[in-house]
Amino acid sequence: MKQQNRTRNVQLIVRVTEQEHSHIKRKMALMKTNNFNAYARKMLIDGYVIEVDLSQYHELAGEVNKIGVNINQIARMANETRNISPQQIDRLQQEVEQIWQLLKLSLSELQSAS
Incomplete structure (x- = not known):
């Protein structure tokens, strides 16, 4: 059953390796959260990428x-x-x-x- 009344109605799917998944879990633990959706949303919206000129x-x-x-x-x-x-x-x-x-x-x- 589709829920049309959701505030967030666009679903994003991300595939990661086991190693990446472990890394994400460690980062979530540092932020003291178990909610992947909240963590991912926060990082995707407010996170930043550092480009280093080597x-x-x-x-x-x-x-x-x-x-x-x-x-x-x-x-x-x-x-x-x-x-x-x-x-x-x-x-x-x-x-x-x-x-x-x-x-x-x-x-x-x-x-x-x-």
Whole structure:
């Protein structure tokens, strides 16, 4: 039996994966609601989408990669001429690795925020 007297008479159907469903349930729990219709309506009307421009991070990653290439060239020359110690080369490589880790951490924080 159709109910023509409903205030909200348009039905929307959304299909999600099991993982997405679990994620939605966690979000609903954070908002302290069990009513999916109310939650979905609130998010669809009042929710917002964050679009993040990652182009600067891609450029930064390219620059860090270039630094790594330069360090490898320095290491090759140092190994040939013996003007730099293996410890100094290791230190340079560790510092580049730290830069990469900071970049990855920053990107993962951006992704989790969106």
